Amino acid sequence: ESASVLTSPTASGATGTNVGSYTNTASGNAADGNYNLTFVNGALTIGRASATVTGNSASGTYSGVAQGVSGFTVTGLVNNESASVLTSPTASGATGTNVGSYTNTASGNAADGNYNLTYVDGGLRIGKAHLTVTPDNVAKRFGKSIELTAYGVAGLQNGETVGSVTLSSEGAKAFAPLSGSPYDIIASNAGGGTFDAANYQIAYNRGLLTVLPGFNTPVDSSILAALDRLLIPVKLEDDQYAGGLTSVRLVLRFTPERSGVIVVMLPAAQLMRDFSFWFPLPHEVAAEMPPSTETLSMADGRSLPGWLAYRRSDRTFVAHHVPQGDLPVSLIMTSGKKRWQVIITNENQKGPM
Numbered sequence: 001e002s003a004s005v006l007t008s009p010t011a012s013g014a015t016g017t018n019v020g021s022y023t024n025t026a027s028g029n030a031a032d033g034n035y036n037l038t039f040v041n042g043a044l045t046i047g048r049a050s051a052t053v054t055g056n057s058a059s060g061t062y063s064g065v066a067q068g069v070s071g072f073t074v075t076g077l078v079n080n081e082s083a084s085v086l087t088s089p090t091a092s093g094a095t096g097t098n099v100g101s102y103t104n105t106a107s108g109n110a111a112d113g114n115y116n117l118t119y120v121d122g123g124l125r126i127g128k129a130h131l132t133v134t135p136d137n138v139a140k141r142f143g144k145s146i147e148l149t150a151y152g153v154a155g156l157q158n159g160e161t162v163g164s165v166t167l168s169s170e171g172a173k174a175f176a177p178l179s180g181s182p183y184d185i186i187a188s189n190a191g192g193g194t195f196d197a198a199n200y201q202i203a204y205n206r207g208l209l210t211v212l213p214g215f216n217t218p219v220d221s222s223i224l225a226a227l228d229r230l231l232i233p234v235k236l237e238d239d240q241y242a243g244g245l246t247s248v249r250l251v252l253r254f255t256p257e258r259s260g261v262i263v264v265m266l267p268a269a270q271l272m273r274d275f276s277f278w279f280p281l282p283h284e285v286a287a288e289m290p291p292s293t294e295t296l297s298m299a300d301g302r303s304l305p306g307w308l309a310y311r312r313s314d315r316t317f318v319a320h321h322v323p324q325g326d327l328p329v330s331l332i333m334t335s336g337k338k339r340w341q342v343i344i345t346n347e348n349q350k351g352p353m
Contacts (some may be wrong), residue, residue, distance in 0.1 A: 009027070010027055011025075012025040020046055021046075022044060023041050024044065048114055048115050050117075053072050053119050054072060054119075055121050059124070060072035062126055062199045062200070064097070064159070064199075067126060068125070069104055071091055071106075072106050074089070077115070087113065088104065088251055089124075091106050092104060095125055129332060130200070130203065133202060133204050134152045134153065135206065136207055139210075139211045140171075140210075142175065142211055143301065147169035147171055147283045160195035160263060161191065162193045165187050167185055168188075169185045170184075178302055181209045181212070182211075184207070184208065185208065185209050187204040187206070254340060259332075259341050260338075260340035262340055266345070268345070278333050292334075294310070295344075296331055298330070307319055307321055330343050330344075
């Protein structure tokens with residue numbers, strides 16, 4: 001048989017929207033037809049939906065002023081409900097000026113009205129601003145050193161300043177060869193001032209240092225008169241040693257305060273014709289420099305003339321078919337921080353090199 005044999009049982013039904021339990025009441029006659037009836041109520045149970053409360057997040061670039069984020073958003077709400085149906089969620093907000101991460105903390109009750117809530121923090125992230133440091137392009141003359149101090153800065157925020165930048169260049173040395181010009185100026189280590197390097201992504205551009213030809217400096221006659229030691233005879237093209245004053249002489253030894261001076265004197269008669277000669281570097285000088293570290297140029301920074309060469313293999317100067325009128329010449333030899341002036345002249349020469 002089915003329930004259709006009974007005439008009295010009914011159920012009230014249960015309806016609800018919010019979280020809770022709603023009774024569906026069963027009722028009727030205790031005796032119905034062939035049956036004694038017992039009635040047990042039913043129920044409608046509505047549980048909480050799950051939703052997530054997330055603190056708002058934001059990102060920015062360092063600007064030198066405070067930045068912030070506040071508030072929260074809720075996901076998982078049903079039937080187009082808004083966060084206004086919740087009473088407990090809050091967000092702390094996050095404020096910061098310097099580069100870094102700042103937390104916007106979301107909090108509240110685990111159960112709020114019709115929802116079980118999960119909380120996720122948001123945050124504010126401030127990234128580095130871009131800063132560019134560019135050395136000024138400069139020029140100097142061969143034979144003169146230069147202190148590099150000038151640079152430009154782009155990208156500083158809110159009136160901040162850079163106090164110092166390290167600038168360096170191989171061309172800043174007094175006797176940096178003209179052949180290497182222009183030289184890069186390398187910038188690094190921006191610091192000081194009112195800015196904080198931690199707030200910037202710093203890019204260093206390169207500047208250019210141009211080395212211009214120097215000026216030949218007259219040789220002081222007192223240097224030529226101060227020859228303190230006869231070292232090595234010059235060998236002429238006829239494979240004979242020249243006599244008399246024809247020699248290689250170490251006039252001044254190198255010191256940190258001054259260049260060394262080497263004077264090579266040739267017989268005046270040789271200067272009247274196309275001739276050749278060669279001579280070794282004085283051993284007192286060679287002993288002060290590691291092998292193959294020498295660099296040579298004219299005193300004004302130009303390359304050696306075509307008729308003059310220096311063999312590093314045996315540290316010998318070789319002159320082939322010297323054109324008439326090309327002497328005297330003044331050369332600069334450097335090795336590390338050591339420097340010598342090499343003067344090739346004749347025994348009667350007193351004028352400028």
